[in-house]
Amino acid sequence: MDYRKPSFSFFSFFTIILCSNIPQISAVEYPINVWPKPTTFFWPNPQAILLAGNFTISAPEHRYLTPAVDRYLRQVLMEHHLPLVNPPLNLKSAPPLTALVITVADVNSPLTHGVNESYSLAVPSSGENAILTAQTEWGAMRGLETFSQLVYSSPSSVACGLYISDVPLFMHRGIMLDTSRNYYGVKDLLRLVKAMSMNKLNVFHWHITDSHSFPVVLPSEPELARKGAYGESMKYTAADVRNVVEFGMEYGVRVVPEIDMPAHTGSWAEAYPEIVTCANMFWWPAESDWPNRLAAEPGTGQLNPLHPKTYQVVKNVVHDVATMFPDELYHAGADEVVPNCWKVDPSIQNFLSKNGTLSQILEIFVNTTLPYITSLNRTVVFWEDVLLDAEIKVSPSLLPPENVILQTWNNGPNNTKKIVDSGYRVIVSSSDFYYLDCGHGDFVGNNSKYNQPPGTPQGDGDSWCGPFKTWQTIYNYDITYGLNEAESKLVLGGEVALWSEQADSTVMDPRIWPRASAMAEALWSGNRDETGKSRYAEATDRLNEWRYRRVTRGIYAEPIQPLWCVKNPGMCNTVH
Structure with a gap:
């Protein structure tokens, strides 16, 4: 799998999510970053649509889900995230997305070990509402985070047709x-x-x-x-x-x-x-x-x-x-x-x-x-x-x-x-x-260990682990x-x-x-692809983008590569 993202003429005046129709295929490659990678991602025809200026998120009233909805609504409307590498998305000529509707089967599930965190997310290409469904409010929060990571650019717009079905491997x-x-x-x-x-x-x-x-x-x-x-x-x-x-x-x-x-x-x-x-x-x-x-x-x-x-x-x-x-x-x-x-x-x-x-x-x-x-x-x-x-x-x-x-x-x-x-x-x-x-x-x-002649190898630097x-x-x-x-x-x-x-x-x-x-x-979602091969190589570009987005959200994560590598996808690989 290769997650390198070719550049394109980015819509600098729009905040975009991603969109497509919903066929039953796995998007082995997708030109945007979602971290952690969803377990199932259907999106064969990457496109984007505008996010309406009056975009809303609706959900059942709940002590913790309601403030989460308010928080994510502010974020998708105001974050205006500009990725390091522009995803190759075409802006679709369609009515803007006006709402994300959340349905929760059980809004009374306590936050305990083993609580159901699964969710599904669909963003249709017709301008209809995006739909986020979850068994519990906690799964709805996981879906909201994914939705927020699909939003890019400035000032506000969104995508069509995307479908995600997601559930963690470990509780x-x-x-x-x-x-x-x-x-x-x-x-x-x-x-x-x-x-x-x-x-x-x-x-x-x-x-x-x-x-x-x-x-x-x-x-x-x-x-x-x-x-x-x-x-x-x-x-x-x-x-x-x-x-x-x-x-x-x-x-x-x-x-x-x-x-x-x-x-x-x-x-x-x-x-x-x-x-x-x-x-x-x-x-x-x-x-x-x-x-x-x-x-x-x-x-x-x-x-x-x-x-x-x-x-x-x-x-x-x-x-x-x-x-x-x-x-x-x-x-x-x-x-x-x-x-x-x-x-x-x-x-x-x-x-x-x-x-x-x-x-x-x-x-x-x-x-x-x-x-x-x-x-x-x-x-x-x-x-x-x-x-x-x-x-x-x-x-x-x-x-x-x-x-x-x-x-x-x-x-x-x-x-x-x-x-x-x-x-x-x-x-x-x-x-x-x-x-x-x-x-x-x-x-x-x-520590007498350091009382050694200059140039003496220090091995692991005396870190016990x-x-x-x-x-x-x-x-x-x-x-x-x-x-x-x-x-x-x-x-x-x-x-x-x-x-x-x-x-x-x-x-x-x-x-x-x-x-x-x-x-x-x-x-x-695991660390291996469908063939059983470790996917850390393709994860590098996605982690670079995710790290950058985290920094813009106020979390000062350390870089994993020079910025030049991010701006020139594939050029820092050992094999081109």
């Missing part, structure tokens, strides 16, 4: 953002949610707390943020959380909270030092080997599962977070429990001296907290470590698959296979493919690789992850975009 398509290591303002989070909706991503996984800070203010445990946040201006109040959650609903994006525990909880020690082991200790004692460290990275601290007060605090935290975040998923972390951090505590030393094990201590914690979380009508997501860690893990008998989802981050497809073979649903966030922080070097100071994950690497990853059909059904989807040791709001957009867009298309 869970998300971004994980860590706001503990470095702080992101609420406006940054809202901008992220808006950008996710543009890409038809539907889950914002908010990794709120970690050892470094506890920025969310909880009604039952206000001391955790008062003492654990970086500062008064770097907290998320209950009103802030409501703002993010409500904004997400308006854009069809669920917000899933993560309160990581029992590891990654050093920030809790500022308020409750008695329940945290090895808090504020140097993470890697001098002259010790890597296995003898106290944390996976600076800083230290793990909840003590043997201390009764631990569960008083944890239950208050879980209750408040579940109240603030209505989503059915609750991410409870459980990754990277480091043995020595527990071993320095006297009560744990005593437990171990009586033939107890560290895995039994983790089991005590999970067996006490998991039933409480599920009693709040939540399905719990754990990082894969709780089942697959080599040293400290939980018996599968304590992790009922009907109540537990595992998120994989290590060892690529191999761990995905292990998880589904154990009967668990899985969310894929492989660090080999989906970690957006990789490739930026190490962040620890006074280097190299940098390019958009092509992300796009080409098949998250069900090596799985049979039954196993593949347990793969809910995937998330790219931005851990924030070396990121904050100043670099958020370019660190995430357009690489997250690559995952968005792969999880929405």
Whole structure:
């Protein structure tokens, strides 16, 4: 497939969409950009018609769909997007398009995992109304986004005959953002949610707390943020959380909270030092080997599962977070429990001296907290470590698959296979493919690794998960690789992850975009053509155009090529 777009004499005075008749053929090539690519696109005779000055969008009244309709109507009338490469469209002599009519079969579908996001869009060539049909309001929002991307130029006009039938391959398509290591303002989070909706991503996984800070203010445990946040201006109040959650609903994006525990909880020690082991200790004692460290990275601290007060605090935290975040998923972390951090505590030393094990201590914690979380009508997501860690893990008998989802981050497809073979649903966030922080070097100071003679090769630059994950690497990853059909059904989807040791709001957009867009298309409509060949090559021109359009919408995505390549389609390919 070749998506190179020959230039033509563009209608600079019109905003145009695309149009045609509606035969049953697949438009393998189409001269405009829709991202992610729809699963079915019928449009053999690309043409355009004017968009009427009094163009309207009508839809059933709904708390979230109605503002979405208003938002998209303003956008299609006012965006006046001029593409980098003019699509070869002929302006059809036909009455202008005056309306897009939306019909929704079920306007009461809650925004939950598995909600129907399918839609169909038809723009007739006769000047009749365009029709967008969807099973739910959330599918209608996806169709509105597609419609908005079909609009080009200035001041206003539209297309004819186009037909799209669209449905995502995977139900869970998300971004994980860590706001503990470095702080992101609420406006940054809202901008992220808006950008996710543009890409038809539907889950914002908010990794709120970690050892470094506890920025969310909880009604039952206000001391955790008062003492654990970086500062008064770097907290998320209950009103802030409501703002993010409500904004997400308006854009069809669920917000899933993560309160990581029992590891990654050093920030809790500022308020409750008695329940945290090895808090504020140097993470890697001098002259010790890597296995003898106290944390996976600076800083230290793990909840003590043997201390009764631990569960008083944890239950208050879980209750408040579940109240603030209505989503059915609750991410409870459980990754990277480091043995020595527990071993320095006297009560744990005593437990171990009586033939107890560290895995039994983790089991005590999970067996006490998991039933409480599920009693709040939540399905719990754990990082894969709780089942697959080599040293400290939980018996599968304590992790009922009907109540537990595992998120994989290590060892690529191999761990995905292990998880589904154990009967668990899985969310894929492989660090080999989906970690957006990789490739930026190490962040620890006074590192003797750098005390080398000039010219010494640095390999991956000491980034633990280097190299940098390019958009092509992300796009080409098949998250069900090596799985049979039954196993593949347990793969809910995937998330790219931005851990924030070396990121904050100043670099958020370019660190995430357009690489997250690559995952968005792969999880929405796949990354291969009808012959099974990867389509990243033909996606390049479309992603260039999409990145440019995103920038005009206020999302500062990094470029993937020199502008010259975009202006000269095909000239930067390795094969002409």
